Amino acid sequence: MRPSTIAIDGPAASGKSTIGYHLADCLGYLFLDTGVLYRAVTWVAQDRGIPVEAEDQITRLGEDVEIEVLPSAATDGRQNTVKVDGRDVTWEIRSPRVERDVSPVAAYPGVRHALTKRMREIACKGYVVMVGRDIGTVVIPDADLKLYVVASAGVRAQRRYMELREKGKDVSYEQVLAGIHQRDRIDSSRATAPLRAAADGITVDTTDLSVETMFAEVERLVNQYDAVKCEQGVRNESSRV
Numbered sequence: 001m002r003p004s005t006i007a008i009d010g011p012a013a014s015g016k017s018t019i020g021y022h023l024a025d026c027l028g029y030l031f032l033d034t035g036v037l038y039r040a041v042t043w044v045a046q047d048r049g050i051p052v053e054a055e056d057q058i059t060r061l062g063e064d065v066e067i068e069v070l071p072s073a074a075t076d077g078r079q080n081t082v083k084v085d086g087r088d089v090t091w092e093i094r095s096p097r098v099e100r101d102v103s104p105v106a107a108y109p110g111v112r113h114a115l116t117k118r119m120r121e122i123a124c125k126g127y128v129v130m131v132g133r134d135i136g137t138v139v140i141p142d143a144d145l146k147l148y149v150v151a152s153a154g155v156r157a158q159r160r161y162m163e164l165r166e167k168g169k170d171v172s173y174e175q176v177l178a179g180i181h182q183r184d185r186i187d188s189s190r191a192t193a194p195l196r197a198a199a200d201g202i203t204v205d206t207t208d209l210s211v212e213t214m215f216a217e218v219e220r221l222v223n224q225y226d227a228v229k230c231e232q233g234v235r236n237e238s239s240r241v
C-alpha cells in the first residue's frame with residue numbers, strides 16, 4: 001500500500017518543493033506547493049495597490065480571488081502554473097517584491113482560514129503531495145505520510161542565492177541569508193499555524209545531502225510506508241494498555 005496523501009513541511013529553501021515534486025512525479029500524484037496561494041494573494045494586493053497592513057482587505061482577497069494552480073505545461077522550470085483571475089502569474093509571484101510581503105500576509109488568520117479551506121478541498125480527493133509550512137499540523141493532520149524537511153540557514157541561503165543568480169537577479173548572498181532569517185522568524189513565531197514539525201512527522205535533514213541522496217532517502221520512506229504504519233499501530237496499541 002502507498003500513502004495517498006503526503007504532507008511536506010519545512011522552512012524556505014529546505015528542499016521540500018524539490019522533494020515533493022519528485023515524489024508526485026514518481027507516484028503520478030498531484031503536486032501542490034501551497035506557498036503559491038499565499039504568494040498569489042500577496043501579488044493581487046500589490047497589483048491593486050492595497051498596502052500589506054490592510055488586513056481586512058487582504059483577507060477578503062484570500063476569500064474571493066480566483067486562483068488556479070495547474071499542473072505545469074511549460075518547460076521553463078515551473079512546477080505548477082499559477083493563474084490569478086485567468087492571468088498567468090507563475091513567475092511574478094516569485095519576485096523580491098512579493099517575497100518581501102508574503103510572510104506578513106501569510107500571518108493573517110483570515111487569509112490562512114480561507115486558503116486552508118481551498119487546500120483541504122484539493123487534499124480530500126487524495127493522491128496528492130502537498131508542500132508548505134502547516135500541512136501536516138493543520139491542513140491535513142490525518143495525512144498518510146508527513147515529512148518535515150530541514151537544512152541549515154547557510155545552506156538554504158546558498159541554494160536560494162544560486163537559483164536567483166541563475167535567473168540573472170542581482171542579489172548578494174548576505175541579502176538572501178538575511179531574508180531567509182527574517183522569513184523563518186515570521187513563519188515560526190506567528191500565532192496561527194506556525195511552522196513546526198508534526199508530532200508524527202519524519203524529519204529529513206538535507207543540509208549535507210545531494211539531490212540524488214535526498215530523493216533516494218524519501219523514496220525509501222515512501223516504500224517503507226507500510227512498515228512505518230504497522231510499527232505506529234503497534235505503538236498505539238501498546239500505549240492504550
Ligand code: DC
Nearest residue numbers: 034035036038102103106132133134
Ligand atoms: O514556500 P514559500 O516560500 O513559497 O511560502 C511563501 C510564504 O507563505 C512563506 O512566508 C510561508 C507561507 N506559507 C505558509 O505560511 N503556509 C503554507 N502552507 C505555505 C506557505
